[in-house]
Amino acid sequence: MISYAYTAGLFGIDSYEVTVECHSDTKLSVFEIVGLPDNAIKEAKERVKAACINSRLPFPDKEIIVNLAPADKRKEGSSFDLAILISILSNTGILENSHLTKDCAFIGELSLSGDIRRVNGALCMVLASKQAGRKKIFVPYENAKEASVVSDVEIYGVKNVLEIIDHFNGLRPLTPTVYEPCLETAKQTYPDFKDVLGQRGAKRAAEIAAAGGHNLLLIGPPGTGKSMIAKRLPSILPEMTFEESIETTKVHSISGLLDEHTSLISTRPFRSPHHTMSAPALAGGGKIPMPGEVSLANNGVLFLDELPEFNRLVTESLRQPLEDGKITITRTAGRLTYPCNFMLVCAMNPCKCGYFGHPTKECTCKPNDIKRYISKISGPLLDRIDIQIEVPSLNYKEMSQGQATESSAQIRERVNKARRIMQERFKNEYKENGSPITCNAQMEAKHIRKYCTLSPICSALMEKAFNTLGLSARGHDRILRLARTIADLADSPEIESNHIAEAIQLRGLDKKYFK
Numbered sequence: 001m002i003s004y005a006y007t008a009g010l011f012g013i014d015s016y017e018v019t020v021e022c023h024s025d026t027k028l029s030v031f032e033i034v035g036l037p038d039n040a041i042k043e044a045k046e047r048v049k050a051a052c053i054n055s056r057l058p059f060p061d062k063e064i065i066v067n068l069a070p071a072d073k074r075k076e077g078s079s080f081d082l083a084i085l086i087s088i089l090s091n092t093g094i095l096e097n098s099h100l101t102k103d104c105a106f107i108g109e110l111s112l113s114g115d116i117r118r119v120n121g122a123l124c125m126v127l128a129s130k131q132a133g134r135k136k137i138f139v140p141y142e143n144a145k146e147a148s149v150v151s152d153v154e155i156y157g158v159k160n161v162l163e164i165i166d167h168f169n170g171l172r173p174l175t176p177t178v179y180e181p182c183l184e185t186a187k188q189t190y191p192d193f194k195d196v197l198g199q200r201g202a203k204r205a206a207e208i209a210a211a212g213g214h215n216l217l218l219i220g221p222p223g224t225g226k227s228m229i230a231k232r233l234p235s236i237l238p239e240m241t242f243e244e245s246i247e248t249t250k251v252h253s254i255s256g257l258l259d260e261h262t263s264l265i266s267t268r269p270f271r272s273p274h275h276t277m278s279a280p281a282l283a284g285g286g287k288i289p290m291p292g293e294v295s296l297a298n299n300g301v302l303f304l305d306e307l308p309e310f311n312r313l314v315t316e317s318l319r320q321p322l323e324d325g326k327i328t329i330t331r332t333a334g335r336l337t338y339p340c341n342f343m344l345v346c347a348m349n350p351c352k353c354g355y356f357g358h359p360t361k362e363c364t365c366k367p368n369d370i371k372r373y374i375s376k377i378s379g380p381l382l383d384r385i386d387i388q389i390e391v392p393s394l395n396y397k398e399m400s401q402g403q404a405t406e407s408s409a410q411i412r413e414r415v416n417k418a419r420r421i422m423q424e425r426f427k428n429e430y431k432e433n434g435s436p437i438t439c440n441a442q443m444e445a446k447h448i449r450k451y452c453t454l455s456p457i458c459s460a461l462m463e464k465a466f467n468t469l470g471l472s473a474r475g476h477d478r479i480l481r482l483a484r485t486i487a488d489l490a491d492s493p494e495i496e497s498n499h500i501a502e503a504i505q506l507r508g509l510d511k512k513y514f515k
Ligand SMILES: Nc1ncnc2c1ncn2[C@@H]1O[C@H](COP(=O)(O)OP(=O)(O)O)[C@@H](O)[C@H]1O
Pocket: 195, 196, 197, 198, 199, 221, 222, 223, 224, 225, 226, 227, 228, 229, 347, 394
C-alpha cells in the first residue's frame, strides 16, 4: 500500500510542493528515503524514528520506503520530517482518518523527543502549498504567526507529534491560527530627525531620497552628523505596501531572522554592515546560498558608513544588484535568485584626514592621497547614486539655535503622501525585467520619457545645466527622476523650474570631489 503526505521544498525565495510517498512491505525491517535527499534528509530517518518511538507511537517493523517527489529536484533542509512521519503513520493506520490529510500540507522539523521545531522559510513554503491547492497547513507552533499571513488557508501551529495525531483521530481538534496584523511599526523606535541641528540641506536630501527611493551619498568632515542622519532615515521611510511586506518577510524567513512573535515585517529594514564584511556576506552565498545584506535590505535601506573603508571588491559587487533589483547566485544545485530592491545610503569623509575643502581647518593630506582616497569609490558605483550631497561643518549659530527643527513624524507624513502619488502613477508600469515599479528611483528610460515631460522653460534650464555641468545621458535622466520626486513632494503634477533647479543642486559634488 502507498500513502501520501504533502509538504514543500525551498529553492531560493521560491518554493515548490513536494509529495512524500510511503510504501511499506511486510518483508524486512528496513527504512529508506529516496528522491535526491541531502544529508539533512538522510538524517531525517533517525529523527523520524526516534520522534515516533518517543511519542509512544509504534514504529512499523517492516520495510518502509519513502520517496520525495519530484525526485529530480535537489532537496535541502530538515523541514520534510513531519510530512515523512505523517506518510508513515498513515500507511500503518496509526493515523486514523488519513484520507483527511489529502488537502493538508505538513511542514516542520522533528526533534528526537517528538517536538516540532521551527523551520526557515515557512512563509514561502506555505505559499507554495496554497498554490498547489492545499487548504490546511500544519506548521511548527513558532512559525504559525508568520504563516498566518497567507490568506484563504487554515494554518495550524503544532508543538508536537501527538497534537497532530489527536487532531486527526478526533480526540483533541486544533484551532487554526488567526492572522493579527502586528503593531510592529508602533513598537520599533528609531532615533528622530529632531535631534539633528542645522544641516537643512542634508535633511531635505534625506527627505527626497526617502520619498523617491533614491540612493544617497553624504560627504563631509568628521562629526557633522552624517552617520546621525543616515541612522534616522528609517524613521521617515514610507509605509510598506502589503506586497513589499510579504517579499521582505520571505527573505528574513529564509534567513531564520524572524522571531516567533513576528507575523509580517511591516517596517522597512535598515541594514548597516561593517566595512570589514566580505563580498559573499554582502551579495549572498554559501554552500546552500543564503540571502546577503543586499537582500536583507530588500525594500529598505542598506547603509555603508565610511564607504572608502570597504574593500573595493565588495562595493563593486553592488553594481549589478543596484541595477537589477535582484541577485542571482549560481551553485551546482542550480541558480537561486533573491530580490534586492534597496536604497543605498553611503557616508564618507572627503579625504583621509577629513578636512579637504573645509572652510577653516587645514587638510593635511597630500594631493595624491586625496585622489587615491576618493578613487577608492568607482565611477560606475557613483553613477548609480542619484543624490550626492555635502554635509558641512556647523557654525556656532546653527548649533545654538537648533531647537525648532522638524520631527521625523512630520517629515514622514510628506514622504508617505509623495509615495502614494508614485504608487498610483506606476500601478500598471513594469521594468524591462518584468518587476513592478514602486517609486521614482526605479523609473527606466521609457518611464522617464512618459512621466517627466518638461515645459519649454524647464527644458531650457536643463539644456543649460547639461552644457555647463557636462552631464552624461545617465546624469540627465537622474536629474529628471529627482525632479519628479521633488514635484511629487510639492504635490505638483508638472515638473516646474524650481524642481529642476533643486534636482541639479543635489548633484553638485561631482566637480568638487570626483572630477
Ligand atoms: N548636526 C548635528 N546636530 C546635532 N548633533 C550633532 C550634529 N552633528 C554631529 N553631532 C554630534 O556629533 C556626534 C557625531 O556625529 P556623527 O553623525 O557620527 O558624525 P559623522 O559626520 O562623522 O558621521 C553625534 O553623535 C552628535 O552628538
